Amino acid sequence: MATSVFHQPLGTAQPHQHLQNSGFRQEFGHASVKLTFKGFKVETGLSRRGGYSSCKRKFGVIQASASHTSVVQPVSYPPNNSTDELRKKSSEAALILVRHGESLWNEKNLFTGCVDVPLTKKGVEEAIEAGKRISNIPVDMIYTSALIRAQMTAMLAMTQHRRKKVPIILHNESEQAREWSQIFSEDTKKQSIPVVTAWQLNERMYGELQGLNKQETADRFGKEKVHEWRRSYDIPPPNGESLEMCAERAVAYFKDHIEPQLLSGKNVMIAAHGNSLRSIIMYLDKLTSQEVINLELSTGIPMLYILKGGKFIRRGSPAGPTEAGVYAYTRSLALYRQKLDDMLH
Numbered sequence: 317m318a319t320s321v322f323h324q325p326l327g328t329a330q331p332h333q334h335l336q337n338s339g340f341r342q343e344f345g346h347a348s349v350k351l352t353f354k355g356f357k358v359e360t361g362l363s364r365r366g367g368y369s370s371c372k373r374k375f376g377v378i379q380a381s382a383s384h385t386s387v388v389q390p391v392s393y394p395p396n397n398s399t400d401e402l403r404k405k406s407s408e409a410a411l412i413l414v415r416h417g418e419s420l421w422n423e424k425n426l427f428t429g430c431v432d433v434p435l436t437k438k439g440v441e442e443a444i445e446a447g448k449r450i451s452n453i454p455v456d457m458i459y460t461s462a463l464i465r466a467q468m469t470a471m472l473a474m475t476q477h478r479r480k481k482v483p484i485i486l487h488n489e490s491e492q493a494r495e496w497s498q499i500f501s502e503d504t505k506k507q508s509i510p511v512v513t514a515w516q517l518n519e520r521m522y523g524e525l526q527g528l529n530k531q532e533t534a535d536r537f538g539k540e541k542v543h544e545w546r547r548s549y550d551i552p553p554p555n556g557e558s559l560e561m562c563a564e565r566a567v568a569y570f571k572d573h574i575e576p577q578l579l580s581g582k583n584v585m586i587a588a589h590g591n592s593l594r595s596i597i598m599y600l601d602k603l604t605s606q607e608v609i610n611l612e613l614s615t616g617i618p619m620l621y622i623l624k625g626g627k628f629i630r631r632g633s634p635a636g637p638t639e640a641g642v643y644a645y646t647r648s649l650a651l652y653r654q655k656l657d658d659m660l661h
């Protein structure tokens with residue numbers, strides 16, 4: 317049975333079909349290779365100030381309808397199953413979070429928020445480097461914000477992936493967009509990774525600070541005021557979103573759209589922003605509002621989580637494509653890499 321999340325021809329769609337298929341099984345069929353796992357090593361992609369390390373922390377369900385011609389065929393919660401039941405049944409899945417590479421406004425030290433600014437050359441290189449780091453980790457679905465810097469990062473990262481599937485942006489903004497972007501080959505769909513863009517994953521809206529220089533704003537309003545705007549949990553910048561407000565929409569999107577995919581066994585990459593990702597990490601790591609304000613994410617460093625037994629386990633950042641460490645953690649990741657090696661050699 318096809319397990320693609322891409323559009324199924326009209327009348328053949330089965331919205332919940334891939335609940336039974338893990339991303340790994342989907343990719344390679346049932347594998348039973350036995351591997352020995354050694355210790356692991358990860359680069360500190362994030363740390364908690366006074367917590368994990370002294371490093372500064374540098375990281376409604378799209379409705380599927382059998383009669384609908386949507387390009388995406390996502391997993392949604394089965395009507396009679398609670399999240400808890402799904403969690404119990406869930407297989408293992410990888411979740412990669414990556415903040416976009418350096419943007420032209422990061423470089424100029426300007427408040428960016430929801431202004432749609434592209435990457436710098438350095439940002440492009442960071443995205444490619446991020447891709448090398450995750451090049452052996454399975455990716456079945458990609459979520460990005462609606463902003464180009466996150467989308468560039470996701471696409472550039474995927475140019476490095478060893479599996480060489482093609483990331484394809486889904487266009488669900490209108491019926492025509494859906495119709496006109498359909499793919500009519502099952503084989504081609506299988507060699508593709510759907511990319512869902514969502515404004516809910518956007519950077520927090522910085523209100524009247526957008527476009528202002530961060531240093532000049534601090535000089536004008538005082539360092540403390542600007543720090544409060546930038547790093548408090550519930551104090552919004554003038555006419556903008558606080559981290560709490562950003563978290564409300566980003567985490568709701570994660571729970572409604574992304575978590576069901578992970579619970580169904582799909583491996584997911586999210587390319588987004590400093591503050592939308594801080595919000596999601598707050599949820600995944602169960603950070604308090606005090607803890608999250610000290611969380612800083614660097615540009616272009618991928619962070620890996622494993623969803624296993626219904627729980628998110630933070631793995632840090634894959635230190636590089638040849639690091640044994642990351643793959644030692646779970647059997648499926650090790651098997652996936654082994655299969656890639658077999659396929660490519």
Ligand SMILES: O=C(O)[C@@H](CO)OP(=O)(O)O
Pocket residue numbers: 422426427428429430519522546590591
């Ligand atoms: O300007 C922004 O949009 C963000 C991210 O670059 O800045 P801050 O570090 O204040 O969250």
